[in-house]
Amino acid sequence: MRALLQRVLEAKVVVDDATAGEIQHGILVFLGIGKGDTLEKGQKLIDKILKYRFFDDEQGKMGWNVSQAGGGLLLVSQFTLMAQTQKGLRPDFGPAMPPSEAKALYEQLVGYAKSQFENVQTGIFGADMKVHLVNDGPVTFNLEVE
Incomplete structure (x- = not known):
């Protein structure tokens, strides 16, 4: 599992011309x-x-962490983070979890995040999302857990 974190001044996800999730200062994940x-x-x-x-x-x-900074959390599913890119000129998405399984796990993780932190917004799993952000810094980190 991988997370690309961006410290943002603001971020939002738009799907079909409607805002699905939006935060001000915080973390876009x-x-x-x-x-x-x-x-x-x-x-x-x-x-x-x-x-x-x-x-x-x-x-x-x-x-400070996001809570201490008074920020929000915007979670966006992105299977392309799991691509293998070491060989060739085309990404290999074989390591990504199949969408039906990934959606269920993503929804559980959103529920868990909401139980741990009050200001959580999301994109829409599997949708064609337009992500708008103002990166603060820029500050970007890649996190993985074993």
């Missing part, structure tokens, strides 16, 4: 789910994201 990933792994990753300190504290250092 692109979430890739692979074959063999589990709810336990996902919960570990969500916990890490919520505790990850990459917002400026009073001293201007990356010392």
Whole structure:
């Protein structure tokens, strides 16, 4: 399971000209789910994201997590994060979990995130999403859990 985190001043997901999810200051998370990933792994990753300190504290250092910074969390499913890209000139999506299984796990992870943090928004799994964001910094991190 992989998560690409971007610290944002604002972000939103638009599907069919309607806003599906939107946050102001916070974390935009692109979430890739692979074959063999589990709810336990996902919960570990969500916990890490919520505790990850990459917002400026009073001293201007990356010392605050999203809660301490008063931010929001926007979760967007993105199977392309699971692509193998080491060989050739075309991504191999074989490592990604099949969509029907991934959707169920993604929905469980969204539920878990909402139980742990009050300001959680999402995209729509499998939809053609337009993601708008203002990256803050830019600050971007790639997180994985075993």
